[in-house]
Amino acid sequence: MNKELEHSFVELLEKHQNIVHKVCRLYTNNQDAHNDLFQEITIQLWKAYPKFRGDAKFSTWMYRVGLNTAITLYRKNKRRINTQDFEGVQFKIKAETYDDTEEQQLKLLYSAVHQLNDIEKALVFLYLEDKNYKEISETMGISEVNARVKMNRIKTKLRTILNP
Amino acid sequence: MDELERLKKDWKNQEDTYPKLSYNEIYKMILKKSSSIVKWIFIISLLEFAFWAVISFAFKDADSIVRFKEYHAENIMIPMTILGYLILIYFFYRFYTNYKTISATDSAKKLMENILKTRRTVKQYVGFNLIYLFISTFVALGILFDRDENFSEIIDKASANGELFKLYATTILVTLFALAIAIGLILGFYYLIYGILLKRLNSNYSELKKLEN
Known part of the structure; x- marks a missing residue:
């Protein structure tokens, strides 16, 4: 993979990273699992990126790969113990x-x-x-x-x- | 306002509460290796192919095979071996083409179907090997009965004592029993591995399928 491709991908993902975080929030219970899933989605996005065509919106394409990873591809890491409850960490209510x-x-x-x-x-x-x-x-x-x-x-x- | 509408309103207010990863943090992630279920299925499938290939090679020089050469049963053994390899190549080709069609950019249902299709090919391959094992064991047994000198003596003795049926029946039953144990162990092993690996995928796939009914 050439550097230019890497650069354009990382830049796009940095800009749209909220989509991946949102998928992770919905499918994981704690920070470690969130990070793990984020990592796997990033890898899957990167693997699929060379075939990404500009005719689809990057964000739309991310929804698909992100959900597919969370639902199907991601192998939950059983070694990690859920240390925090979902309600406790996931959604902060604005002041x-x-x-x-x-x-x-x-x-x-x-x-x-x-x-x-x-x-x-x-x-x-x-x-x-x-x-x-x-x-x-x-x-x-x-x-x-x-x-x-x-x-x-x-x-x-x-x-x-x-x-x- | 219904529950989901309320949730949607709050969901939109959450936009600035998510972590912000830097360019470098994301860059580091793309250099790491995936640990997806597809990768695991691929590795396990390759091991399965290797396992059966190694078994056929390992027995190539075994005493029993050398002994079989003495029986001049090439007209049976050679076609069976060639058939075995041809089928191995066919399955490997199908497995590889199925594997290549798996894409994270397909719809959720299509992706699951493609993974299950790849898995099914390997399942058929294992099924073929078990049937092949079953048939070749009985073909070998038939050749032994027919051409082995030690066996001929035993058969003659049994025949003289009127126990020929008992001899055949015992040999076949013992072979069947040994085969059943071997096949049972192999199937149990697969059931365990894929049961764990595909549990979630299977339940998600059936959830989607249920929607179509």
Whole structure:
């Protein structure tokens, strides 16, 4: 791989790294696992980069590789013990929006999302990232109708988790 | 507002809470090696191919093979060996082309299908080897019964005592039992390795498949 390619890739990833961090937040429980997954996604992105064509947006392409790595390619490292709970480290509520009940409810919501399975998390992630059903269906490899149906089921599931 | 809408609002407010890795930190990462499931499947599959290839080579000079030469059973052994190698080449070619189609830029479902397809090819290869082992053991047994001098004596003796059926039955049963243990061990080993490695992939794939029904 030539230096120019390396440079353009690292620069692009540095700029769009939030996408990878978001995937990691959804699929891991602690900082070590987050770093591990970030690393693996970076490697997979880099491996696929020579075939990346400018006709697709780099960020769109990242969603695909990032989710594929988290759902399918990443081999969870079992040796690491979860030292911190998801709710404790993952989502900080900004000071200006601080509200005890709102914060509690959001914490519960994030925790409920974390209880979803890998596929459900992927759909929720794409939804949170404002992707339309066409993009969701293309990324997951399911039909648009099925993506909608599944999303409705996820909403119901979340409600059940929150109000057992 | 439903739950997901509330979450979306907060999700957007989180943008500046994520870590910021520097250019150099990211650069260091691309120099590291992947530890993806595909890499593990590839390594294990290569070991499987190597294992069966080594077995066939290891037995090439074994006493039993030298003895078989004395039976002049080349018309059976040579075609079987050639067939074995041709099938090995065929499977390796298929495995390699399947492996090359695995791409992290495919849709989630397609990626899972391609990984499972690669895995299936190796599974078929192992299946072929087990069947080959089964058949060649019985072919070898047949040649032994037919052409081995020691066996001929034993057969003659048994025949004189009226115990020919008992002799055949015992030999076949003992061989079957030994084969069953060997095949069982091999299958158990695969089940364990791939069970661990593919558990998550299988459950995610069936989750996606379930959506289509």
